[in-house]
Amino acid sequence: EVQLVESGGGLVQPGGSLRLSCAASGFTFSSYWMSWVRQAPGKGLEWVANIKQDGSEKYYVDSVKGRFTISRDNAKNSLYLQMNSLRAEDTAVYYCARDFPAWADAFDIWGQGTMVTVSS
Amino acid sequence: QSALTQPASVSGSPGQSITISCTGTSSDVGGYNYVSWYQQHPGKAPKLMIYDVSNRPSGVSNRFSGSKSGNTASLTISGLQAEDEADYYCSSYTSSSTLEVVFGGGTKLTVL
Numbered sequence: 118e119v120q121l122v123e124s125g126g127g128l129v130q131p132g133g134s135l136r137l138s139c140a141a142s143g144f145t146f147s148s149y150w151m152s153w154v155r156q157a158p159g160k161g162l163e164w165v166a167n168i169k170q171d172g173s174e175k176y177y178v179d180s181v182k183g184r185f186t187i188s189r190d191n192a193k194n195s196l197y198l199q200m201n202s203l204r205a206e207d208t209a210v211y212y213c214a215r216d217f218p219a220w221a222d223a224f225d226i227w228g229q230g231t232m233v234t235v236s237s
Numbered sequence: 238q239s240a241l242t243q244p245a246s247v248s249g250s251p252g253q254s255i256t257i258s259c260t261g262t263s264s265d266v267g268g269y270n271y272v273s274w275y276q277q278h279p280g281k282a283p284k285l286m287i288y289d290v291s292n293r294p295s296g297v298s299n300r301f302s303g304s305k306s307g308n309t310a311s312l313t314i315s316g317l318q319a320e321d322e323a324d325y326y327c328s329s330y331t332s333s334s335t336l337e338v339v340f341g342g343g344t345k346l347t348v349l
Contacts, residue, residue, distance in 0.1 A: 152338070221337040223273035
């Protein structure tokens, strides 16, 4: 079964850090661009970042540049999002998603999401 | 970069057809055929319904169709069913310098 499973969310104070993980299975992970997409409570979807198959290219939405880092380990079929200097406005459900059929096109496989709450 | 513009809500009766619009600019919807649509039920992850303007992924009902004219893309659902009630989001690749993919604000579909 093709699936993505996120983990690592939780409650963190403003200015703190958190590392999200996404475990992929059922497909050749190393063949796809991968993305993180977030959704604040009661709000719409927001693309956050994506990464090329070999990790050589990474793109971010302006609001997280310099604070978040996307990475991947193809040997472990895993995607990561290191989040530093967290702000209240980063509070959201974070989804990992597979880019399909190409980079920054659509997202055909989504994880169940992991909740990140930034609050004191 | 502003989100793509969608109506906040649409409604229809079972069996009817509805259309949800998604308006952008020449830097996103109008400039590329990389428009996609997602269905999201409460508490669930989004599901891809349409990609590249009008293509349906395997397993998606042919009651769902997509199109584009100029800077506006549209999702049409025919033969409305109760299970179609959900939030729908459009998205597009964008040539903006601030991000790669832009989403619409979402449309709540109510099946009366």
